[in-house]
Amino acid sequence: xxxxxxxxxxxxxxxxxxxxxxxxxxxxxxxxxxxxxxxxxxxxxxxxxxxxxxxxxxxxxxxxxxxxxxxxxxxxxxxxxxxxxxxxxxxxxxxxxxxxxxxxxxxxxxxxxxxxxxxxxxxxxxxxxxxxxxxxxxxxxxxxxxxxxxxxxxxxxxxxxxxxxxxxxxxxxxxxxxxxxxxxxxxxxxxxxxxxxxxxxxxxxxxxxxxxxxxxxxxxxxxxxxxxxxxxxxxxxxxxxxxxxxxxxxxxxxxxxxxxxxxxxxxxxxxxxxxxxxxxxxxxxxxxxxxxxxxxxxxxxxxxxxxxxxxxxxxxxxxxxxxxxxxxxxxxxxxxxxxxxxxxxxxxxxxxxxxxxxxxxxxxxxxxxxxxxxxxxxxxxxxxxxxxxxxxxxxxxxxxxxxxxxxxxxxxxxxxxxxxxxxxxxxxxxxxxxxxxxxxxxxxxxxxxxxxxxxxxxxxxxxxxxxxxxxxxxxxxxxxxxxxxxxxxxxxxxxxxxxxxxxxxxxxxxxxxxxxxxxxxxxxxxxxxxxxxxxxxxxxxxxxxxxxxxxxxxxxxxxxxxxxxxxxxxxxxxxxxxxxxxxxxxxxxxxxxxxxxxxxxxxxxxxxxxxxxxxxxxxxxxxxxxxxxxxxxxxxxxxxxxxxxxxxxxxxxxxxxxxxxxxxxxxxxxxxxxxxxxxxxxxxxxxxxxx
Numbered sequence: 001x002x003x004x005x006x007x008x009x010x011x012x013x014x015x016x017x018x019x020x021x022x023x024x025x026x027x028x029x030x031x032x033x034x035x036x037x038x039x040x041x042x043x044x045x046x047x048x049x050x051x052x053x054x055x056x057x058x059x060x061x062x063x064x065x066x067x068x069x070x071x072x073x074x075x076x077x078x079x080x081x082x083x084x085x086x087x088x089x090x091x092x093x094x095x096x097x098x099x100x101x102x103x104x105x106x107x108x109x110x111x112x113x114x115x116x117x118x119x120x121x122x123x124x125x126x127x128x129x130x131x132x133x134x135x136x137x138x139x140x141x142x143x144x145x146x147x148x149x150x151x152x153x154x155x156x157x158x159x160x161x162x163x164x165x166x167x168x169x170x171x172x173x174x175x176x177x178x179x180x181x182x183x184x185x186x187x188x189x190x191x192x193x194x195x196x197x198x199x200x201x202x203x204x205x206x207x208x209x210x211x212x213x214x215x216x217x218x219x220x221x222x223x224x225x226x227x228x229x230x231x232x233x234x235x236x237x238x239x240x241x242x243x244x245x246x247x248x249x250x251x252x253x254x255x256x257x258x259x260x261x262x263x264x265x266x267x268x269x270x271x272x273x274x275x276x277x278x279x280x281x282x283x284x285x286x287x288x289x290x291x292x293x294x295x296x297x298x299x300x301x302x303x304x305x306x307x308x309x310x311x312x313x314x315x316x317x318x319x320x321x322x323x324x325x326x327x328x329x330x331x332x333x334x335x336x337x338x339x340x341x342x343x344x345x346x347x348x349x350x351x352x353x354x355x356x357x358x359x360x361x362x363x364x365x366x367x368x369x370x371x372x373x374x375x376x377x378x379x380x381x382x383x384x385x386x387x388x389x390x391x392x393x394x395x396x397x398x399x400x401x402x403x404x405x406x407x408x409x410x411x412x413x414x415x416x417x418x419x420x421x422x423x424x425x426x427x428x429x430x431x432x433x434x435x436x437x438x439x440x441x442x443x444x445x446x447x448x449x450x451x452x453x454x455x456x457x458x459x460x461x462x463x464x465x466x467x468x469x470x471x472x473x474x475x476x477x478x479x480x481x482x483x484x485x486x487x488x489x490x491x492x493x494x495x496x497x498x499x500x501x502x503x504x505x506x507x508x509x510x511x512x513x514x515x516x517x518x519x520x521x522x523x524x525x526x527x528x529x530x531x532x533x534x535x536x537x538x539x540x541x542x543x544x545x546x547x548x549x550x551x552x553x554x555x556x557x558x559x560x561x562x563x564x565x566x567x568x569x570x571x572x573x574x575x576x577x578x579x580x581x582x583x584x585x586x587x588x589x590x591x592x593x594x595x596x597x598x599x600x601x602x603x604x605x606x607x608x609x610x611x612x613x614x615x616x617x618x619x620x621x622x623x624x625x626x627x628x629x630x631x632x633x634x635x636x637x638x639x640x641x642x643x644x645x646x647x648x649x650x651x652x653x654x655x656x657x658x659x660x661x662x663x664x665x666x667x668x669x670x671x672x673x674x675x676x677x678x679x680x681x682x683x684x685x686x687x688x689x690x691x
Contacts, residue, residue: 032122032156032198033183035065041181041200041221042066042119045152050116051075053146055105055139056123059083064091067098075115077103106138113148121156128163136163140170149207159199159238167201168215168231175209178202179216179225180234182241197245199238240266248354251279260312265351267336274336275348278329279355280319288325293359295324296352297368298344300375302396304331305406307634310414322368326357334392334413338374341367370399380405381527385519388568393527395422395451403451404459407495407523415575417566418495419459420528422451453529455497455504456680461687462636463498465629466562466601468687469640470506473559473597474661485510489550489558489593491543491581492565493520496530503536505669505680511536514543516565544580551589561590562601573608574615575635582615587622591643600641607635627691640691662688 032038046052048070054063057076067074076099078084084102091098103109105123120143127136143153153171157163159180168178181200200221216225217237228234247263261279266272282288297318299309308314309329319327330348338344345367356365381393390410398404403422409415458464473486485508490499493515502511515521518540524530532538539546543565550556566576580586582602590600600623606612619626623641630637662685669680 032158035062037183037198038062038121038156038200039065039069041183042154044221045154045202046071046117046119049073051114053077053108053110053115053118053143055118055120055143056126057083057087057100058122059087060121062119062121063098064095067095072097074098075110076100077105077108079104106135106142108142108146110146112145113151115146116148116151118143118147118151118153120153122158124155124167125157125160125163128160128166133162133166136166137170140167144171144174144176144205147205149205151205153201153203153205155201155203157199157201158196159201159242161235161239164199164201164238165231165235167203168234171203172213172215172231175206175211177204177206177210177214177216178234179204179218180238181218181221181223182238183221196242199241240264251355251357272335273333275333276331277352277355278315278331280315280327280329281357282319282323282325282327283316286320286323288323292324293363294326294328294356295322295366295368296328296330296345296348297322298341298348298374299329299331300370300373300397300399301332301338301377302375302394302404303370303399305408305414305416306399311635325359326355328352328355332374334377334379334394341369341372341374344374381523383519383523385409385517387517388519391417391519391523393523405451405453405495405527407520407528415566418497418524418528420495420497421454421457421459423454424450424452454681455500455529458497458501458680458682460497460636461631461634462603462629462638463501463564464682464687465631465638465640466498466564466603467501467506467682468662468665468684469599469601469627469638470560471658471661471665471684471688472599472640472642474664475657484508486560487558487595488512488560488562489514489547490562490564491547491577492563493524493530493538494564495528496524497528498562498564499536500530501680503533507668509535513538514546515540516542544586547586547589547593551592556593557595557598558593559595559598560601561594561598562603564603566605572611573606574611575605575607576603582618584618584621587618591622594643596643598643600639600643602639602641604637604639605635606637612637629687629691658688658691659685 050071051073052066052071052075054074054076057063057078058080063074063076076087078087078100079102081102084100087100091100105127124136124139127139140153147153155167157167164180168180171178179202181202183198183200213229213231215228215231215234217228217234218225219241226237228237244263247261251261259279259281263277264273265275265277267274299306303309306314308318309331315327315329318329330352332338332344348367349365353365356363376397378395379392380395382391384390388409388411392408392410393405394408395403395405405420405422406416407418409417458467470486486506488502488509488511490502490511491514493499493513496513499511499513502509513536515538521530521538521540525532543563547561563577563581565578565581567574567578569578572579594600602619604612604615606615616626619639619641623643624645625642627640627642628637629640666682666684669682669684
């Protein structure tokens with residue numbers, strides 16, 4: 001039979017404790033750890049010569065063990081007559097000086113400032129739920145009264161949020177110093193043990209109240225104190241340690257391949273995130289070598305946004321390739337410095353050993369990586385957008401060894417908002433990629449000032465498909481029709497790579513970009529080589545409103561309308577576009593703005609299969625013919641939608657005609673607008689395969 005309380009209210013009642021100790025009998029009850037576990041922290045804050053009030057002593061052996069090692073000035077109180085009688089009888093001969101008294105901790109008979117320390121093991125937890133904490137507040141007030149200046153209240157607790165908040169706020173208001181230790185050692189696996197870690201709250205009484213709170217958090221009994229400024233910060237830190245402890249227990253019992261278990265490790269001194277660990281178990285039935293229990297994979301800096309590392313599907317593939325029972329995928333955070341791979345491994349080793357599945361003792365745990373180095377990343381700009389939050393622009397070295405510039409919004413740091421390839425100033429934009437092996441060992445440039453953007457290179461595969469989709473306009477021109485100007489309306493600027501590419505390499509094109517966020521335009525212009533002119537214009541505003549206004553005005557027509565806009569609401573399962581962009585009434589406006597030969601191109605990023613089906617139904621109801629291109633190793637899907645009747649569109653987009661049109665478009669992309677750059681890095685025919 002379990003002797004743990006069934007409800008929080010029962011946990012604080014005197015009747016419950018009477019029943020509890022009668023059932024327990026002579027067996028000591030050590031929920032929160034015995035003397036051997038707690039002696040280090042207790043000796044640190046309670047001296048042998050101190051007069052100590054032990055609040056809610058119960059039948060714990062802790063006071064007896066403290067007495068045996070020299071603490072002779074212990075006064076033990078408890079509300080239970082049964083336990084006090086039992087403890088006095090148990091110690092009358094062996095420990096005649098050990099005093100046990102039946103006393104209500106909220107109303108003690110002791111004089112003011114009569115103790116140098118008050119020791120509480122679980123009593124605060126037991127009282128805190130009674131009368132919305134009123135009982136616990138009375139006890140804490142009484143503890144404060146009987147402690148002398150410099151005295152300490154040492155409370156061993158599980159630190160449930162309501163409990164620890166009540167105690168910390170109480171002593172902060174009194175101007176006391178508050179320190180909290182998290183004891184990370186496990187408490188056992190029996191029915192009377194907890195998955196949560198044990199905390200030790202130490203509150204020190206000053207002669208004059210402190211004008212501002214002194215709040216400190218320590219990991220372990222000797223951990224370096226980390227100073228916090230507000231009570232909510234302390235509570236958040238407690239939650240992190242509790243979540244980590246629960247996670248460790250969960251991992252000991254095993255997870256399945258579909259679980260998405262992750263945790264963030266923070267810097268001990270600064271409290272800033274330093275590593276994120278994602279735990280991936282192998283699929284059931286996988287044939288894993290007996291010795292392959294557990295491994296750590298360190299993702300190079302700059303590669304953390306890659307599909308293989310940032311998505312659960314990618315990590316499953318990575319784990320299957322590594323072929324271990326459990327693989328922990330580690331990514332390094334921005335704004336943190338890392339010396340080398342060996343230093344990272346040394347830093348992670350003590351922590352990751354809490355995470356393996358059951359395995360033989362002294363088992364070697366390998367660290368895996370790509371190329372054996374930490375990668376390279378350089379932050380070049382950081383700012384804040386009122387619409388999108390904090391952003392940064394960074395240079396990274398990709399897995400191919402090339403350098404890239406990225407725009408990242410920190411609200412969703414796993415997604416690259418925009419990306420462009422960089423070349424050194426003495427390298428032409430058309431230079432071929434170097435040998436990959438050599439590129440990986442090449443040193444990072446000393447400064448971003450020696451880098452320039454390769455405007456002829458689209459980093460995103462889906463953008464290549466969008467450009468290749470313009471081949472659908474070339475079908476009618478195969479039989480000698482004279483080239484005509486092409487007008488494009490693009491909703492969503494990002495870093496401007498797609499818009500600039502269209503303007504530079506598609507002959508006779510005019511592009512209007514609609515961008516909601518003016519900060520994005522500033523970033524694109526300053527850091528991504530975006531150069532608006534009479535053929536490339538930007539309208540700052542809502543894409544929905546702009547399209548509605550153009551359609552209402554009349555007289556406007558576009559050959560191509562492209563939606564490449566993200567959805568800020570991540571809860572819908574569709575990262576782009578926002579749902580309003582694919583509603584039937586709005587799609588009708590898009591249809592009306594297209595020329596008779598026009599095409600609508602949509603970057604659809606949808607993980608919700610039911611929502612994706614709904615989007616396709618809306619689009620199919622408006623556009624007779626839709627070609628779809630799923631981007632490998634990504635969620636992106638490009639839809640090429642034609643205004644033509646279905647039979648006409650199907651004939652025009654037959655593989656032979658589309659292949660000819662692809663070659664025609666490819667031939668036009670030989671030079672940029674100035675006629676100086678050679679062909680951009682795009683294979684139109686390849687991008688249109690498997691539509």
